[in-house]
Amino acid sequence: MEPAIDDIFEPRTSTWQYIVADRATKVAVIIDPVLDYDPARNAVSTESADGLLAVVREKGYTVDRLLETHVHADHLTAAKYLQARLARHQKRPEIAIGKRIGEVQERFAGRYGVPRGEYEGAFDKLFDDDEVFRVGQLEAKAVHLPGHTPDHMGYLIAENIFCGDSIFNSDVGSARCDFPGGNPNDLFRTASKLLALPPTFRLYTGHDYPPKTPRDTPQAWSTVAEQRERNKHLAAGTAEHDFVAWRAARDANLPEPRLMHQALQVNIRAGSLPRDGLLRVPVRVEGEVW
Template sequence: MTDAAIETASAQIRRVEEGQAPAPVICTFFDEATNTASHVVHCPVTKHAAIIDSVLDYEAAAGRTSFASAQAIVDYVVAEGLSVDWQLETHAHADHLSAAPWLQEKLGGKLAIGADIIRVQEVFGKIFNAGTRFARDGSQFDHLFHDDDKFSIGELPVTVLHVPGHTPADLAFVIGNAAFVGDTIFMPDFGTARADFPGGDARRLFKSIRRLLSLPPQTRLFLCHDYKAPGRDEYAWLTTVAAERALNIHVHDGVTEDDFVEMRTSRDSTLSMPRLILPSVQVNMRGGHMPEPEGDGVSYIKIPVNRL
């Protein structure tokens, strides 16, 4: 992690706030079945766009996929006349399957994730006994991002931040004056992501969150999930750095690293595995593609017994 990356991101946020650069246009699609927020971000000047953390509908009991959630994104992109440059993943999700390959076929765009996906592939390749035919080099993706990488979506500047802890490969994308933070942090009344998956680390998560919360206070944070904290009736996926620093129940200003690690470790020990973790990780570590079909032409999801 470099301070330069935060300085660059903070500078681009200030340029937007001062009217020197365009602000991103953002439309969110919330999938209640997986509590996932997918975002379409576009440049208002050029209409170039990115899709972040898309969802492939999956009926676990039947092992059947469908595309209603992804089709809603296609319909929006077509109606707005957008040109999709990127299919971005903040990490290899354990709670939903990615629709990125299907969306690529419909809309184009390079599929990208963090370079440390190779660590996730190595760990879960062993867990699922994926064999030597499963490449563990990130080659299932079109591009692998590193910390402090920079690119553009039309006239929108983008800075990439590596924010590990939930998984080794988590990224946040600072686009204009907004940051898309994946599973690192949730709404202030719900707290923070778990860190007990293979490769997770509560101390690294704390450092990553504090890094994100060093962005300018007015920075908009777009989340990947919401679970409606007790007492709240509506789903929400937009907050700010200032709100998180003041109100986040797990990591507000004043919470120490040791306090956080003790809380997170204790809390994580009580949590069940996500309902779709087994199909999700097998597909998402392959860039959203199903495992290679077997001799009968069918793809199969493995269920490792007593492994997780």
């Protein structure tokens, strides 16, 4: 029983959003939805999320859950907005994430001065590792995939795993591990777990950054067999110590994500905006400025 999968690419943050539905019951989940944010105007809008709602309406789906793979640092989640809009016409869907979210919330709440009352209980469902749940008549499993972040989860539904930033398409490779709690050894072991799945299983990634050649269009998934053979960082035969050394050197020179400070503050709140309407952005002082 394979699900119906709609993959919707958000080009400003290069994010893949997914609607996964049981064909028989039309019960669906939405994975990693994007809330639009324009840093030039400090303005939030809902064009991308409204596009997801249009697909749900067109196909007659009932959304049971909004699934987050992790606290994203490169885009704001639209989970709270979608929850509120969907609740007007159906049972209020749960916002779900992995059970380690509390550690991440505490870390970034302290950094940005987020009041406890604005993030505690923000998520309705916290998955245990390997917890089985259902999407309509389909069996699904929440799988812990640490490395990019410590709280990172993937969602295995039939022969598809929605693995967020755990692994990218084979010509892109792997995600950074330099965020607090990130760890390249953990990411290598996560990739090994994913690549141990049957060769025909599909790995749906959280982002795509297609190179100019040989392709220039975003790709949502690749098979385990393709990743084993071609992943530029993690193909079969890659030694853990080589990957860890390369990843650490690479991450040391990466700039921080463009929307990192805004995204972390909103995403630990499961997509709610600050009650005072203010997002706090730290300033880095270089040299003597006064």
